[in-house]
Amino acid sequence: MIQQIYPSVQHSFQYELNKDMQFAAAHSIPAEEAGHCARVHGHTYFANVTIAGDELDSSGFLVNFAAVKKLIHNRFDHTYLNDHTDVFDNNDPNRFPTTEVVARTIYEIVQAFLDETPNKATCVQVFLRETPTSYCIYRPKKAASHD
Template sequence: MMQQIYPTVSHPYRYELNKDFHFAAAHYIPHEKAGKCSQVHGHTYFVNVTIVGDQLDETGFLINFQDIKKLIHKRFDHTLLNDHTDQFSDKDHERFPTTEIVAQTIWEIIQKHLDTLPNRPKCVQVFLRETPTSYVIYRPKDGDFRE
């Protein structure tokens, strides 16, 4: 993976963890205005997630790096994203597997897991590169976190 500098998120937390990983997946955008993207095609998605918190767990981690990758890579690698009907929809435009929605979905999956941890870390940014020249950043708003 190439060295990448990502946009940073300002936050008041003591610790910030960033994890890079990638996965290969196909998708299509089920709308006539999507042009060529309405046809099945694939990408190697490059992901960076930023997790923050003030408390470490009993192992001295905010969260184990490998746990982050497992949550996403194991689920989506070498799949057709549209087949993940628990996350994406061919009917609801707010759940089409666009890069924006895939980034939001990655955040939702990771944050749902973080919410189960006693030290309560937060995912504050998902950077998702779809092609060498195109990427999306998803940043949740304060109200998106459970307290």
């Protein structure tokens, strides 16, 4: 994998880790304004998840890299995103599987996992590249409260 530099998010945590992963998935955007993207098509998504915190777990990890990959790659790779009706909704524009919503959904999935860990790390950023020239960054507003 090519080493990449991502926009960084400011925070006051002692530790920060980044997990890169790819997943191939198809989707369609159920809106007339989406143009060609209203048709079923696919991407090789490239995601970077940034997690920060002050305490390590009993294994000496902020979070295990493999756990983050399992949450996202194993769930979405080689699937039709619109079929994931637990997180996407073809009737709600705030839940259409656009790049923005997929990035936010990755955050929601990762943060829900982190909330169940004893050391309570925080997902501070999700970078999601949909094509070589198009990407989205999602940063939750609540992360700013840690500064």
